Amino acid sequence: MGAKILIVDDQPAIVSVIENYLKSEDYRTVIAFDGIAARKLIATESPDLIILDWMLPEMNGLELCKEIRHESSIPIIMLTAKAEETDRVLGLEYGADDYIVKPFGLRELVARIKTVLRRVSPGQDASLIITHRDLKIDMKAHRIWKRNVEVILTPTEFKILCLLASHPGVPYSRLQLLNQAMGEEYLYYERSVDTHIFNLRKKIEDTISEPSYIQTVFGIGYRMGDEK
Known part of the structure; x- marks a missing residue:
């Protein structure tokens, strides 16, 4: 099986579409609908990558991203309707590795996931x-x-x-x-x-x-x- 992806979004319809597509691409998935639940799953499931919505109940995506970065280097892709450059920069400043604006294509999302995961995987000459x-x-x-x-x-x-x-x-x-x-x-x-x-x-x-x-x-x- 492929990498384990934690999908964090408060819209069940979007989560379902992303989850089904990722499974068709041989990824494993874990689901959370708010920041508090996501925080618990990060500790218990050890995901390889997190797809994180910006606007979440309980704890918003930026706050969760910042908290994760204090203790972990898990790759994070922010998923949000905020399209302004200042918003994208803010997401990066809080520790996100990539930033995708809604609406988005599923093929693009998978391409971004693969790219971010490649950055984590050591290359052949990485024994240095x-x-x-x-x-x-x-x-x-x-x-x-x-x-x-x-x-x-x-x-x-x-x-x-x-x-x-x-x-x-x-x-x-x-x-x-x-x-x-x-x-x-x-x-x-x-x-x-x-x-x-x-x-x-x-x-x-x-x-x-x-x-x-x-x-x-x-x-x-x-x-x-x-x-x-």
């Missing part, structure tokens, strides 16, 4: 340990520590950090980082890289206002600082 200053990155286990304290990253954040840390001092454009972390189909989300970088800095920098790990290269993009 990268050590950079106070950071230790285990590319096979998808784990990172700073000064021996584990830092929880989303799959997208992890991919971006691995690319930067693998080549300290080398500048990468937003498009290069986006292509590496999310794939070519996401290149029209170029500015979302800034949100992922901001989230990364909050997690690994000692001072966000004066970042020493992930540095901005004006007019180009970002690089990993190569200072020892």
Whole structure:
């Protein structure tokens, strides 16, 4: 069987359509109709990915997403009727890995699921340990520590950090980082890289206002600082 997907939406008709289609694609499914129930299922079912509606009773999707990110790197795809760019950026800032606007196509949803899950699965050359200053990155286990304290990253954040840390001092454009972390189909989300970088800095920098790990290269993009 395929990956286990937790579907969190308060509209039973939408849940039923998504569930039936995912099952036809060989995914396993778990259902929750509100944020509180979803939180319990995350603990008991250990889903591989969460499809999370923004507007939920009891606890909205953004609050749940933020709570999950404090303790887990489970991939999250936000599903919402909010179509403004500011809403999409807000979802990413709270830790979502992707963002799909209603109404949506089921084939598109499955394509996004596959893309996000690929970011979690280690590649053939992922048996590497990268050590950079106070950071230790285990590319096979998808784990990172700073000064021996584990830092929880989303799959997208992890991919971006691995690319930067693998080549300290080398500048990468937003498009290069986006292509590496999310794939070519996401290149029209170029500015979302800034949100992922901001989230990364909050997690690994000692001072966000004066970042020493992930540095901005004006007019180009970002690089990993190569200072020892």
